[in-house]
Amino acid sequence: MSKTINRAVTFIDSRTPATITSKEIDLDSCYDENEIVIKVRAAALNPIDLLVHALYFRIPFSNYPKTYSRDYAGVIVRSGQNVDAQWKIGDQVNGCFFHMYGESGSLSNYLILNPAKQQAITHMAIPPNSNQDPFVINAAWPLVFGTAYSALFDYGQKLGPDSKILVIGASTSVSYALIHIAKRVLHVKTVVGICSTKSIERNKVAGFDYLVPYDQGPVTEEVGKLLVGDLANEKFDLIFDSVGNNDFFPVIDKFLKPKSDNGEYVTIAGEHKIDYRSPNPFTLSGARMLLRIVNPLKGYNTHVLLLPCKQEYMKVGSQLISEGKYAPLIDSVYEFNDFEKAIDRLKSNHCKGKVVVKVTDD
Known part of the structure; x- marks a missing residue:
């Protein structure tokens, strides 16, 4: 059975609160020959998520659900025939999904993207001697690491x-x-x-x-x-x-x-x-x-600084993590149904690291 439910945290505009919405998708037809489908295991919140929500004013034809979040870590479950061979079904990947008021975002069960265009993607690093969930770790760093890297190199x-x-x-x-x-x-x-x-x-x-x-x-x-x-x-x-x-x-x-x-x-x-x-x-x-x-x-x-979409900083971050030279700071981890608590924690301005949401467990 290829049909499934994709649950996502969405909003309509600045006057509507974030909420979980559900949509049926067919995993065998929801992507094209250039795209992959990622089953998201963890996603991180960033201040930009709060800003794009708070600053969106309702305009005509804008009453569609807009999805939260950019950082993600998960498993590729579908891959189009034209996708580069480095991205295979079963691969564990993480990255930063670039969108502005898009209907797709990383705080959802499934994320569909073209890795040739969404280039801030890499294979997940497994840090040595860590007891933390590797999906949580890898969801916590792409946007912040890419921002720091760009400040130093760009x-x-x-x-x-x-x-x-x-x-x-x-x-x-x-x-x-x-x-x-x-x-x-x-x-x-x-x-x-x-x-x-x-x-x-x-x-x-x-x-x-x-x-x-x-x-x-x-x-x-x-x-x-x-x-x-x-x-x-x-x-x-x-x-x-x-x-x-x-x-x-x-x-x-x-x-x-x-x-x-x-x-x-x-x-x-x-x-x-x-x-x-x-x-x-x-x-x-x-x-x-x-x-x-x-x-x-x-x-x-x-x-x-406006973060560019590049695989370069993803590769550097993944290498540092796998070598034990960089361990992303994680403030707190929440279950998907507790996303409101995660948003409130980010709004508090007291975070000492990233706020991560566990999206799916398998």
């Missing part, structure tokens, strides 16, 4: 042992991935992180060389002391902001190398921390960030 910089990186928001999952890539792949010797006092010991273990608390005085002054002291007044090659911050812009020339030396300021959040319970796209901080990017007179490079 803007023309040649970062290496002599480079210096400042990370604003050292405690986030993206920054956790970034420190592992910087140390394990690029062998950067100097990575400075900014975090709360209570997170310093945790981030030391992660690999940061220096940590500056943001709750013990003006952060630019504290980083400035470090810069002229231990760092011998050598400016940063990259400032990466994973939380939303504008403290350094008024004094950026003191901290970041100029455009002529490929100094890069990369942010994934803009100028202010986002309140995921009630995000507002019409803030002045968003407009100011845009002006910073397009301003031809500024002496440094500025980018708001």
Whole structure:
């Protein structure tokens, strides 16, 4: 019997809550010759899921269910005749499914995709000496790891042992991935992180060389002391902001190398921390960030990172995991029927790692 029920977490627009909807599909005819069907075992929530839900305003012809989530881990159960031979039925795979208000998303029993187009996919890594569910582990890292990888590799910089990186928001999952890539792949010797006092010991273990608390005085002054002291007044090659911050812009020339030396300021959040319970796209901080990017007179490079769909970072992440060099941070794991609790946990802004939902058990 090839017919089955595909349950998915969906929403209609910003005024409708997320809910589980069901749709009958035929596993023998729901895909084309270029697609695979993945039975999703686990999916992770990301802040982008909350944003696309909260910011979707009802427009004509938009009353279709839009599916949650992008990160996934599962098993290929169908494969079209034109699909590359590396993707076989029975293969365990994970990745990041790129969509915007799509009817397909990873928080569903089955995910149908074209791996030649949805290239952020790889075979699952099995970490050594881990007691955690490998599907949960592999659902937890694609988007955050890809974001960190892109910040380090996609803007023309040649970062290496002599480079210096400042990370604003050292405690986030993206920054956790970034420190592992910087140390394990690029062998950067100097990575400075900014975090709360209570997170310093945790981030030391992660690999940061220096940590500056943001709750013990003006952060630019504290980083400035470090810069002229231990760092011998050598400016940063990259400032990466994973939380939303504008403290350094008024004094950026003191901290970041100029455009002529490929100094890069990369942010994934803009100028202010986002309140995921009630995000507002019409803030002045968003407009100011845009002006910073397009301003031809500024002496440094500025980018708001939008994650590209590439297999490259998936292969690197999978390799680091299989070698025991990177273990994704997991905050909590929920059953599929408890997805609302998972969403509430993500909205709390207290997560220390990824929120993962176990979609199916077999």
